[in-house]
Amino acid sequence: MSEVKTEKMGFEAEVSRLLHMMVHSVYSDREIFLRELISNASDACDKLRYEALTKPDLASGEFGIAITADADAKTLTIEDNGIGMDRDDLIANLGTIARSGTANFVDQLTGDSKKDMQLIGQFGVGFYSVFMVADMVHVTTKKAGDEHAWLWSSAGEGSYEIAEATKEAAGTKIVLHMKDDAKEFLERFRLQKIITTYSDHIAVPITLAINGGDKKDDDADEPKVVNEGSAIWTRPKSEITDEQYAEFYRHVGHGFDDPSVTLHYKVEGMQEYTVLLFVPTKQPMDLFDPARKNRVKLYVKRVFITDDSDDLLPGWLRFMRGVVDSQDLPLNVSREMLQNNPTLERMSKAITKRVLSEFEKLAEKDTEKFEAIWGEFGAVIKEGIYEDFERRDAILKIARFKSTGVDGWTSLADYVSRMKDKQSAIYYITGTDAEAVKRSPQLEGFRAKGIEVLLLSDAVDDFWLQMAPDFEGKPFKSITRGASELKDIAGDDKEDESEKAPEGELAKLTALMKEVFGDKIKDVRASDRLTTTAACLVADDSGMDMHMERILKAHNQLGGAISAKILEINPGHAVIRKLAERAGDKGAIDTLADPVLLLLDQAKILEGDELDDTAAFARRLSAAMEKGLA
Numbered sequence: 001m002s003e004v005k006t007e008k009m010g011f012e013a014e015v016s017r018l019l020h021m022m023v024h025s026v027y028s029d030r031e032i033f034l035r036e037l038i039s040n041a042s043d044a045c046d047k048l049r050y051e052a053l054t055k056p057d058l059a060s061g062e063f064g065i066a067i068t069a070d071a072d073a074k075t076l077t078i079e080d081n082g083i084g085m086d087r088d089d090l091i092a093n094l095g096t097i098a099r100s101g102t103a104n105f106v107d108q109l110t111g112d113s114k115k116d117m118q119l120i121g122q123f124g125v126g127f128y129s130v131f132m133v134a135d136m137v138h139v140t141t142k143k144a145g146d147e148h149a150w151l152w153s154s155a156g157e158g159s160y161e162i163a164e165a166t167k168e169a170a171g172t173k174i175v176l177h178m179k180d181d182a183k184e185f186l187e188r189f190r191l192q193k194i195i196t197t198y199s200d201h202i203a204v205p206i207t208l209a210i211n212g213g214d215k216k217d218d219d220a221d222e223p224k225v226v227n228e229g230s231a232i233w234t235r236p237k238s239e240i241t242d243e244q245y246a247e248f249y250r251h252v253g254h255g256f257d258d259p260s261v262t263l264h265y266k267v268e269g270m271q272e273y274t275v276l277l278f279v280p281t282k283q284p285m286d287l288f289d290p291a292r293k294n295r296v297k298l299y300v301k302r303v304f305i306t307d308d309s310d311d312l313l314p315g316w317l318r319f320m321r322g323v324v325d326s327q328d329l330p331l332n333v334s335r336e337m338l339q340n341n342p343t344l345e346r347m348s349k350a351i352t353k354r355v356l357s358e359f360e361k362l363a364e365k366d367t368e369k370f371e372a373i374w375g376e377f378g379a380v381i382k383e384g385i386y387e388d389f390e391r392r393d394a395i396l397k398i399a400r401f402k403s404t405g406v407d408g409w410t411s412l413a414d415y416v417s418r419m420k421d422k423q424s425a426i427y428y429i430t431g432t433d434a435e436a437v438k439r440s441p442q443l444e445g446f447r448a449k450g451i452e453v454l455l456l457s458d459a460v461d462d463f464w465l466q467m468a469p470d471f472e473g474k475p476f477k478s479i480t481r482g483a484s485e486l487k488d489i490a491g492d493d494k495e496d497e498s499e500k501a502p503e504g505e506l507a508k509l510t511a512l513m514k515e516v517f518g519d520k521i522k523d524v525r526a527s528d529r530l531t532t533t534a535a536c537l538v539a540d541d542s543g544m545d546m547h548m549e550r551i552l553k554a555h556n557q558l559g560g561a562i563s564a565k566i567l568e569i570n571p572g573h574a575v576i577r578k579l580a581e582r583a584g585d586k587g588a589i590d591t592l593a594d595p596v597l598l599l600l601d602q603a604k605i606l607e608g609d610e611l612d613d614t615a616a617f618a619r620r621l622s623a624a625m626e627k628g629l630a
C-alpha cells in the first residue's frame with residue numbers, strides 16, 4: 001500500500017488570529033457552531049442539487065444531513081451528501097478568509113476577548129467557530145464527480161494538515177473531538193433543542209443519532225429526523241414564528257442581526273412565484289464592496305439556482321436578503337440564461353415595485369422604523385434615483401434627508417410643505433462630511449431667513465442630483481452655485497438693519513479685489529448668503545456644483561481644469577466694511593492686497609480646498625497678526 005502523503009500548511013495570518021480567539025473563547029453562545037455547520041451542509045446540498053440538474057449522475061438519492069454524537073469517543077459528527085470539496089477548495093475555504101467582510105471583521109479585533117466576542121455575535125465566523133467547542137477537527141470530503149477524497153485536520157492553532165483519504169460517496173463529513181467543557185453538545189436533548197431553534201427551516205432532513213454514553217436511551221443508534229425539513233417559504237405564514245423567520249434570515253442572508261422587515265408572499269396567475277425577503281437591521285459589512293456575494297437566492301421549483309444573479313433585484317436593493325422561488329423558469333436554466341431573461345425581468349420588476357410600496361406603507365405607518373432603515377440603507381437606495389429611471393419618482397417619494405429645518409429626517413414632500421412664499425426651488429448643499437456641511441458659510445443667509453436647506457453628505461448625492469432635476473416640479477438647487485435669490489424670498493427675518501458698507505465703497509472694493517485676484521477668481525460680488533462669515537466661494541450659475549467638481553477632480557475626471565469661482569463678500573462684516581472704507585485711498589491696491597488675498601485663502605479653507613501657496617498665506621497671516629498685536 002502506498003504511504004499517505006500528509007502536507008502541513010499554515011493558516012493565513014487573519015485566520016490564525018481568528019482561531020486563537022476561538023480556541024481561547026469564553027463566548028456564551030458556543031452552540032452557534034452547529035448552526036454554522038448545518039448551514040454549510042445545507043448550502044452544499046443546494047449546490048449539488050443544482051449541478052445535478054445537468055449532470056444527474058452526480059447526485060444519488062435524497063439529500064440529507066446526519067448528526068451523530070458519541071459520548072464515549074467524545075465526538076460529534078456532521079455529515080452531508082452535498083457538493084463536497086476538492087483539495088483546492090479545502091485550502092481556499094478552510095485555510096483563508098474568503099469573505100471580504102470577514103477579513104474586515106478580523107481587522108476590528110482588539111485582542112480584548114470580551115470585546116472580540118461581542119464582535120463574533122455581530123458577524124459570526126462560519127466554520128471556524130467549531131474551535132470554540134472542539135480541540136481537534138477532521139474534515140473528510142469528496143467533491144461530486146471527483147475520484148479523490150481528502151482529509152483536512154487541525155487543532156485550530158497555527159496550521160492544518162491535508163492528506164488524501166478514502167470516502168465512498170460525495171459530500172463532507174466533519175468530526176469534532178469535543179473539548180472537556182463542551183460535552184453538553186453530545187447530549188440528545190441539548191442537540192435537538194439547538195437544531196430546532198436554529199435549523200428547523202433547513203430544507204433537507206437533519207437526522208440525529210446518539211451513540212454510547214447513557215444506554216438508557218432506547219433510541220441509541222437509531223437516527224431520527226429532527227427538523228421540519230420543508231422549505232420555509234413554502235409554508236403558510238400563519239405557521240411560521242418570528243423567531244423561525246429570523247433564523248432563516250440568518251441562514252440565507254449570512255446575517256447576524258434580526259431582520260427589520262420580513263416580506264413573505266406568493267404570486268399566482270400570469271406568473272407564479274414565492275417571495276421571502278428580508279431587510280436587515282444593520283448594514284452588512286460588505287454593502288459597498290463591489291465583489292460582494294450573498295444576494296437574494298433564486299430557486300426554481302424549490303431547487304437552488306444561484307445567489308449572484310444581477311437580474312433578480314436591482315443593485316440599489318442589494319442589502320435585501322432572502323429567497324425568490326419561481327415556478328415559471330425552466331429547471332435547467334443556466335446562470336448565463338438568466339441574463340436578459342424576460343420571465344426573470346418581469347418578476348424582478350414586480351418584486352421591486354412591491355418592495356417600494358412596502359417601504360412607502362412603512363414610512364407612513366411606522367415612520368421611526370422606516371427612518372432607521374433609511375439611516376442604514378438610504379445611501380444605497382438613492383443609487384436607484386440615477387440608475388433606475390422608471391423608479392425615480394417612487395424613490396424620491398420615500399427618500400429621507402437631513403435638513404436645516406428639522407432635527408431628524410425629512411421627506412421631500414414635507415420639505416415642500418414648509419417652503420417659504422416665493423421660494424420656488426428645493427435648496428441643498430453637498431459635502432463629504434455631514435458635520436462640516438452643517439457649518440458651511442453659504443448656509444448663513446438661508447438660516448437667518450429660516451429657509452430650509454437639505455444637507456447631503458452621501459457620496460451618491462452628487463450623482464443622483466445630476467439625474468433628477470426636480471421633485472414634483474420643484475427644481476433642486478445647490479446653494480453653492482449661482483446667484484442667491486434670497487432677497488426675493490419672503491423669509492422669517494425682520495428687515496435687516498445691520499450696518500453695511502455703502503454701495504459706492506463696496507463697488508471700489510470689489511473692483512480692487514478683482515484686480516488683485518486676476519484670473520484666480522471669476523468675479524467678486526456682494527453676497528446675501530452670509531451673515532457672520534466675511535467671504536465665501538460659490539460656483540458660477542453655468543458651472544458645476546463645487547463639491548461635484550472636487551469629487552471629479554479627485555478621480556482625475558476633469559483633466560486638471562477646475563473652473564474659476566466667484567468670491568462673495570459680506571457687506572455687513574466688520575472686515576469688509578473697513579476694507580471698503582479704504583478701497584478708494586491712494587495706493588490702496590498695495591496696502592490692501594495682502595488682507596484681500598487672505599480673505600480669498602480663508603474662503604478656500606472653509607471649502608476644504610488646498611491653498612495655491614501656503615507659505616505666502618502663512619506670511620500674510622503673521623503680518624496681519626503682528627499688526628493686530630502692535
Ligand SMILES: Nc1ncnc2c1ncn2[C@@H]1O[C@H](COP(=O)(O)OP(=O)(O)OP(=O)(O)O)[C@@H](O)[C@H]1O
Pocket residue numbers: 036039040041044080082083084085093094099124125126127128171172254
Ligand atoms: N459541508 C460543506 N460542504 C461543502 N463546502 C463547505 C462545507 N462547509 C464549508 N464549506 C465551504 O467552506 C466555505 C467557508 O465556510 P464558512 O462557514 O467559514 O463561511 P461561509 O459559509 O461562506 O459564510 P458564513 O459563515 O457567513 O455562512 C463555504 O463557503 C463553503 O464553500
